[in-house]
Amino acid sequence: MSPAYVGWRLLQVVPVVAGIVLVGFVLIHLAPGDPILALAGDAGDAEYYAAMHERFGLDQPLWRQVGTYFGNVARGDLGVSYTHGRPALDVILERVPATLLLAMVALLLSSTVGVAVGVVAAARAHRATDLAISGIALTFHAAPVFWIGQLALLAFALRLGWFPVQGMASAGSQLEGWARVADVARHLTLPALVLASQEIAATARLTRASMIEELRESYTESLRAKGVGPVRLLVRHTLRPALLPVVTLIGGRVGHLLSGAVVVEVVFGWPGLGRLLLTAMQTRNSPILLGIFLLVALCVVLANLLTDLAYRWLDPRITFTRA
Amino acid sequence: MLETPDLRRTAEPRRRSGLRRLTRSTSGVVGLGLTAVVVVVAVVAPWLSPHPPFSSVAPSLEPPSSAHLMGTDALGRDVLSGVLLGARTSLLVAVGVGLLAALIGISVGLLSGYTAGRIDDVMMRATEFVQVLPRFFLAVVVFALFGPGIDRLIVVLGLTSWAVLARVVRSETLSLRQRGFVLAARALGARWPRILLRELLPAVLPSTLTFVGLIMAQAILLEASLGFLGLGDPNAMTWGFLAGQAQRYLRVAWWLSVFPGVAIMIAVLGINQLGDGLTEALGRRSSSRPRA
Numbered sequence: 001m002s003p004a005y006v007g008w009r010l011l012q013v014v015p016v017v018a019g020i021v022l023v024g025f026v027l028i029h030l031a032p033g034d035p036i037l038a039l040a041g042d043a044g045d046a047e048y049y050a051a052m053h054e055r056f057g058l059d060q061p062l063w064r065q066v067g068t069y070f071g072n073v074a075r076g077d078l079g080v081s082y083t084h085g086r087p088a089l090d091v092i093l094e095r096v097p098a099t100l101l102l103a104m105v106a107l108l109l110s111s112t113v114g115v116a117v118g119v120v121a122a123a124r125a126h127r128a129t130d131l132a133i134s135g136i137a138l139t140f141h142a143a144p145v146f147w148i149g150q151l152a153l154l155a156f157a158l159r160l161g162w163f164p165v166q167g168m169a170s171a172g173s174q175l176e177g178w179a180r181v182a183d184v185a186r187h188l189t190l191p192a193l194v195l196a197s198q199e200i201a202a203t204a205r206l207t208r209a210s211m212i213e214e215l216r217e218s219y220t221e222s223l224r225a226k227g228v229g230p231v232r233l234l235v236r237h238t239l240r241p242a243l244l245p246v247v248t249l250i251g252g253r254v255g256h257l258l259s260g261a262v263v264v265e266v267v268f269g270w271p272g273l274g275r276l277l278l279t280a281m282q283t284r285n286s287p288i289l290l291g292i293f294l295l296v297a298l299c300v301v302l303a304n305l306l307t308d309l310a311y312r313w314l315d316p317r318i319t320f321t322r323a
Numbered sequence: 324m325l326e327t328p329d330l331r332r333t334a335e336p337r338r339r340s341g342l343r344r345l346t347r348s349t350s351g352v353v354g355l356g357l358t359a360v361v362v363v364v365a366v367v368a369p370w371l372s373p374h375p376p377f378s379s380v381a382p383s384l385e386p387p388s389s390a391h392l393m394g395t396d397a398l399g400r401d402v403l404s405g406v407l408l409g410a411r412t413s414l415l416v417a418v419g420v421g422l423l424a425a426l427i428g429i430s431v432g433l434l435s436g437y438t439a440g441r442i443d444d445v446m447m448r449a450t451e452f453v454q455v456l457p458r459f460f461l462a463v464v465v466f467a468l469f470g471p472g473i474d475r476l477i478v479v480l481g482l483t484s485w486a487v488l489a490r491v492v493r494s495e496t497l498s499l500r501q502r503g504f505v506l507a508a509r510a511l512g513a514r515w516p517r518i519l520l521r522e523l524l525p526a527v528l529p530s531t532l533t534f535v536g537l538i539m540a541q542a543i544l545l546e547a548s549l550g551f552l553g554l555g556d557p558n559a560m561t562w563g564f565l566a567g568q569a570q571r572y573l574r575v576a577w578w579l580s581v582f583p584g585v586a587i588m589i590a591v592l593g594i595n596q597l598g599d600g601l602t603e604a605l606g607r608r609s610s611s612r613p614r615a
Contacts, residue, residue, distance in 0.1 A: 142592040144566070150566065278553075284467050297455065
């Protein structure tokens with residue numbers, strides 16, 4: 001992978017990010033209601049309103065307002081959260097680690113388990129194991145993630161008592177070191193599994209289809225004729241090319257993963273962005289909501305970038321011309 | 324007098340065989356069956372539901388019984404009535420988003436693939452951009468700024484769901500644009516709107532249906548997730564709203580969560596499978612390898 005390619009690919013990100021920020025600006029601009037009226041009440045006279053408009057730059061031409069907005073976002077100034085009285089970015093960043101932990105563990109689970117399950121299904125294509133796996137995958141694919149969460153909560157936490165019901169750590173515990181890690185892990189297991197379940201289903205379905213396609217290629221035939229065993233054939237020879245579309249899928253589902261994380265957090269009382277989003281929605285706290293939107297969009301863009309680079313690393317034959 | 328029956332005879336068997344081909348595949352049968360159930364329920368829900376969904380008719384949190392097949396919620400409302408009427412909202416969102424996304428995606432894909440020049444470049448950039456927009460979070464922002472509502476949900480999801488379709492249609496069009504039937508039309512003096520609409524559109528339509536089904540199913544899931552978070556249309560009964568209510572009473576009332584979830588799954592599975600089945604039945608063109 002040449003540095004020139006990486007640099008060129010990084011450069012491509014700039015207009016996309018600018019577009020996303022512009023979407024944010026357009027939405028704020030089109031939103032009904034005069035922000036000055038909301039801020040200052042309707043008791044003032046015309047002169048006062050004009051002064052307020054001037055103070056907040058609302059009398060400036062539109063392109064200049066866009067410029068100001070871009071400048072603010074670039075400096076990390078997303079406005080002040082209405083309910084916290086603090087910069088929105090600070091409030092959001094406090095919640096990021098918990099969500100990141102949940103999403104990353106789920107992503108790790110789904111990529112490994114999903115690929116493994118897909119390979120098994122492909123090896124047993126159109127037999128009982130495959131049909132069972134495909135059926136389960138299809139069901140999970142169609143079920144809403146909050147519902148899987150509620151059912152898991154009902155069965156494994158409330159009825160069987162295997163897992164804690166809510167939160168990220170035992171209430172009032174002063175655990176230190178490994179005991180604390182173990183406590184968080186116990187709280188994390190069920191939400192991570194629930195969040196991963198849909199990604200596992202999607203990954204397994206595509207891995208299966210891609211593997212079956214690869215097994216039809218003529219080179220696998222030659223390898224079989226040379227006496228390469230079935231397991232070795234699958235793992236050493238067909239897995240790598242078959243994984244190419246899977247990598248794209250995983251990278252392309254980061255937005256889905258994060259929206260799923262937000263919903264799962266609400267089901268399990270996980271103290272991440274989801275709870276913040278929920279309270280921000282109830283109070284129409286738009287700086288927070290816009291901030292989360294921008295942050296998630298940035299994550300998706302970065303994930304796509306990494307996917308592209310991984311794709312090229314997995315298959316050096318691929319040369320990207322202007323797509 | 325002789326020609327008319329002849330025409331009818333050639334027209335009728337084709338239509339019938341389409342349905343027969345659909346019911347030959349598993350996905351076609353499952354999809355058609357489940358989707359039919361949801362559509363029928365959505366249409367007749369007001370007559371079918373035993374109680375008004377928003378009014379208290381029984382003691383609160385009654386488990387399922389013969390009087391209330393799916394139990395009652397915390398305010399004594401009949402869950403069955405809510406689930407039946409919820410089908411309307413979900414289907415409305417799915418159809419609205421599906422139509423809007425299909426309109427944009429197919430138009431962009433056809434134009435992009437047929438012109439294959441500067442217009443293609445610009446449109447593919449736009450498609451890539453739309454693909455990275457996180458739909459769920461965008462909908463949340465729009466609801467916060469403009470207030471929640473089904474109309475704006477359809478617009479937001481429709482405007483952001485078409486990228487996959489545009490890519491599929493574009494790659495199909497690219498592989499078809501130099502085929503004989505297109506060249507023949509052009510040689511006969513057909514202009515590009517006619518070639519796109521009369522020649523290329525019917526050829527690419529079958530393979531898009533599976534993706535339209537996917538988009539519609541995702542719209543149902545997204546609407547449900549938003550409803551679950553309390554962001555649904557306050558005037559409409561939705562499955563997500565019902566499941567969201569269930570969250571607080573999970574310890575004591577499992578039925579509040581289970582039945583709306585099953586309904587969502589039936590609808591999503593049905594529309595997904597119907598899309599797959601239709602594409603299969605109408606003959607997907609697999610001769611062309613989609614180009615990235």
